[in-house]
Amino acid sequence: DQQVKQNSPSLSVQEGRISILNCDYTNSMFDYFLWYKKYPAEGPTFLISISSIKDKNEDGRFTVFLNKSAKHLSLHIVPSQPGDSAVYFCAASATGGDKIIFGKGTRLHILP
Amino acid sequence: SQTIHQWPATLVQPVGSPLSLECTVEGTSNPNLYWYRQAAGRGLQLLFYSVGIGQISSEVPQNLSASRPQDRQFILSSKKLLLSDSGFYLCAWSRGRNTGELFFGEGSRLTVL
Numbered sequence: 001d002q003q004v005k006q007n008s009p010s011l012s013v014q015e016g017r018i019s020i021l022n023c024d025y026t027n028s029m030f031d032y033f034l035w036y037k038k039y040p041a042e043g044p045t046f047l048i049s050i051s052s053i054k055d056k057n058e059d060g061r062f063t064v065f066l067n068k069s070a071k072h073l074s075l076h077i078v079p080s081q082p083g084d085s086a087v088y089f090c091a092a093s094a095t096g097g098d099k100i101i102f103g104k105g106t107r108l109h110i111l112p
Numbered sequence: 113s114q115t116i117h118q119w120p121a122t123l124v125q126p127v128g129s130p131l132s133l134e135c136t137v138e139g140t141s142n143p144n145l146y147w148y149r150q151a152a153g154r155g156l157q158l159l160f161y162s163v164g165i166g167q168i169s170s171e172v173p174q175n176l177s178a179s180r181p182q183d184r185q186f187i188l189s190s191k192k193l194l195l196s197d198s199g200f201y202l203c204a205w206s207r208g209r210n211t212g213e214l215f216f217g218e219g220s221r222l223t224v225l
Contacts, residue, residue: 034213034214041219041221043202044202044214044216046213046214046215049213089156091156098144098169099158099169099171100158100206100214101158103155104153104155
């Protein structure tokens with residue numbers, strides 16, 4: 001049973017435009033959500049997070065939006081840059097829990 | 113500052129052979145420790161996590177096992193590897209009971225032939 005779903009395996013976006021990566025979750029106990037970025041043959045690195053008490057968190061070019069009623073979150077990257085080409089993982093956890101569950105990832109290609 | 117290291121970085125093993133991947137964390141104490149696997153088309157799958165020495169939680173039934181002999185050491189093992197064990201294994205740590213971020217190691221690429 002996949003608790004964190006990223007339904008788009010890949011996404012191509014023109015450089016300078018907005019990239020929108022989507023994530024859905026099924027477990028209503030999840031209250032903290034994270035995005036990670038991963039380059040090939042490297043470990044993922046933390047990008048941005050959001051707590052369920054917020055519906056938006058912004059850090060530079062990266063903004064994460066959370067819609068609790070829909071159990072949906074999205075990562076917006078604007079403007080998209082060539083170095084943003086990577087696999088992006090959505091992850092979720094529950095307060096007091098120890099597990100952090102990841103989605104399958106979305107491969108983002110930034111086109112010149 | 114905290115660092116995490118795992119080794120070996122690359123491993124090619126025959127089916128039926130044993131496995132030992134090691135991970136150590138420096139610069140912190142009482143971390144939560146995790147083993148994830150990235151297999152083709154399956155994203156990051158949580159295999160094991162540990163909240164303390166000797167405490168291991170298994171997420172996926174399989175022929176792998178994990179041990180935590182010391183506070184900052186996490187070991188992934190198998191007695192007999194299967195072809196399906198091939199993948200990119202990632203060790204990670206976090207600051208205790210948390211909703212916070214994970215810090216990942218460099219990863220270990222295992223190919224079972």
